Amino acid sequence: MSALDIAKLLRRVGRITETDTAASPSDYTPPAALAGSVQVRHVDCGSCNGCEIELAGAFGPVYDAERYGARLVASPRHADVLAVTGAPTRNLAEPLRRSVEAAPRPRVVLAIGDCAAGEGAYAQGYAVVGGVADIVPVDLVVRGCPPPPDAIVAALRQVTGK
Numbered sequence: 001m002s003a004l005d006i007a008k009l010l011r012r013v014g015r016i017t018e019t020d021t022a023a024s025p026s027d028y029t030p031p032a033a034l035a036g037s038v039q040v041r042h043v044d045c046g047s048c049n050g051c052e053i054e055l056a057g058a059f060g061p062v063y064d065a066e067r068y069g070a071r072l073v074a075s076p077r078h079a080d081v082l083a084v085t086g087a088p089t090r091n092l093a094e095p096l097r098r099s100v101e102a103a104p105r106p107r108v109v110l111a112i113g114d115c116a117a118g119e120g121a122y123a124q125g126y127a128v129v130g131g132v133a134d135i136v137p138v139d140l141v142v143r144g145c146p147p148p149p150d151a152i153v154a155a156l157r158q159v160t161g162k
């Protein structure tokens with residue numbers, strides 16, 4: 001298919017996105033300084049990768065979290081939001097602590113998935129510390145195993161206000 005054919009196809013089909021119907025995950029009020037746009041650093045502290053797939057979906061072309069002002073970045077030093085997934089393991093507790101500490105204030109810690117919330121499939125595992133809140137302060141929690149992309153987008157929208 002040529003570039004011209006692709007352009008014609010895009011014009012004919014238009015933009016296809018699903019309506020974001022997820023309710024806000026809590027009545028948390030984010031820092032006013034973060035309204036409008038946030039930089040998001042993903043931190044995996046012991047995930048099975050299920051939450052990562054949904055997080056990738058949240059930033060993919062269908063759910064497109066960027067249209068609501070949330071953008072992934074490569075370092076916690078550039079981040080306003082730490083999106084933490086997984087059941088925090090003993091050997092990743094300290095890297096999680098350091099990652100959150102590296103993010104400038106004001107910052108938001110978003111725990112994604114039942115494991116990050118301190119429950120779920122691995123909660124009683126010998127290598128699991130507990131939930132993310134047992135290691136660092138958590139502002140928002142998105143429940144589910146894994147939570148769907150629209151729930152993740154809803155939580156990010158709660159921070160950006162868009």
Ligand code: SF4
Pocket residue numbers: 046047048049050051085086087112113114115116120121122144145146147
């Ligand atoms: S909440 Fe479910 S999908 Fe996410 S890391 Fe835990 S087991 Fe995997």
